[in-house]
Amino acid sequence: MALKMLLGIVFIVSAVLKLLDMDKFELYVYSYHFFSLNSSFLVARAAIVLELVLGIGLASNCFHKLMWWGSVAMLAGYTLLLIYAQVIGRTDNCHCFGDFLQFNPWQSILKNGVLLVLFALIYKVKGWGFQGQRWVMAGVVAACCVAVFAVSPPDNFTPSYDPEHNLQAEYFGQALTEPPLDSLNLDEGKRIICFFSTGCEYCQMAAHKLTLMQQFNGFPPENITYIFMGSKEGIERFYESSESAHYRDVLYNDVPNLLKITNGNFPVLVFLEDGKLVHEYGFRNMREAEIKEFMGM
Numbered sequence: 001m002a003l004k005m006l007l008g009i010v011f012i013v014s015a016v017l018k019l020l021d022m023d024k025f026e027l028y029v030y031s032y033h034f035f036s037l038n039s040s041f042l043v044a045r046a047a048i049v050l051e052l053v054l055g056i057g058l059a060s061n062c063f064h065k066l067m068w069w070g071s072v073a074m075l076a077g078y079t080l081l082l083i084y085a086q087v088i089g090r091t092d093n094c095h096c097f098g099d100f101l102q103f104n105p106w107q108s109i110l111k112n113g114v115l116l117v118l119f120a121l122i123y124k125v126k127g128w129g130f131q132g133q134r135w136v137m138a139g140v141v142a143a144c145c146v147a148v149f150a151v152s153p154p155d156n157f158t159p160s161y162d163p164e165h166n167l168q169a170e171y172f173g174q175a176l177t178e179p180p181l182d183s184l185n186l187d188e189g190k191r192i193i194c195f196f197s198t199g200c201e202y203c204q205m206a207a208h209k210l211t212l213m214q215q216f217n218g219f220p221p222e223n224i225t226y227i228f229m230g231s232k233e234g235i236e237r238f239y240e241s242s243e244s245a246h247y248r249d250v251l252y253n254d255v256p257n258l259l260k261i262t263n264g265n266f267p268v269l270v271f272l273e274d275g276k277l278v279h280e281y282g283f284r285n286m287r288e289a290e291i292k293e294f295m296g297m
Contacts, residue, residue: 011055021098022152037288041154166265187275198230203267204242
């Protein structure tokens with residue numbers, strides 16, 4: 001019984017740590033491209049809800065067989081995904097425990113193997129039964145759903161998903177005609193121009209998200225330009241931390257003017273067609289369908 005409760009606590013802690021690291025967990029789900037970006041928001045939260053419900057069920061010793069089979073099936077499913085990740089050469093954090101404990105696919109496969117052995121040991125444990133436990137468990141499921149979506153609403157379900165308007169067109173237009181941007185022909189054809197600060201975590205996640213979209217959908221990489229506030233060393237650290245592809249980049253040394261262009265906000269992603277602004281996004285309101293349409297995909 002103590003072992004079963006411990007396994008339940010492990011599941012609950014794992015779910016909470018994923019929830020606290022939701023932005024990165026969403027990107028991890030999206031990175032496999034089994035789902036669209038919007039669907040990845042929901043799949044990530046559904047996985048957390050499932051883990052919470054199973055953890056609470058295990059710790060409370062209710063519906064033993066259902067919780068046991070559900071837990072084993074979930075671990076088996078995750079293990080198959082991790083084997084696939086190992087086969088295709090991924091070595092990044094699998095987010096089993098968010099960013100708090102980082103496991104690569106191989107380490108996480110071993111961890112799941114240990115958990116499956118422990119689950120085998122509790123197979124014959126007798127669960128508790130009481131009148132109305134179905135209603136109690138239904139309440140637990142509902143409460144977990146509400147809690148997860150309240151703590152971390154999906155970006156496409158929140159007002160922040162509406163377009164942001166941080167770009168200051170007057171300063172931006174002038175900057176396009178002056179060094180170091182004047183030689184890049186950013187006002188010709190379809191261009192994605194990203195204003196990033198090298199130390200900004202949301203800029204790093206926005207770069208990762210854009211990279212995933214570009215690679216999955218085949219956008220021409222030469223159409224993407226990163227404009228950085230920071231240092232050359234900071235740019236290298238940015239690429240490493242963000243797991244972004246290397247696109248054409250520019251270090252913009254006139255920081256006061258750059259802050260005027262972005263209204264002091266980062267990241268700002270600008271989509272231009274022949275010099276005309278078509279879309280503007282921050283990290284949270286990037287729309288995959290709009291971006292694909294813009295790029296003619």
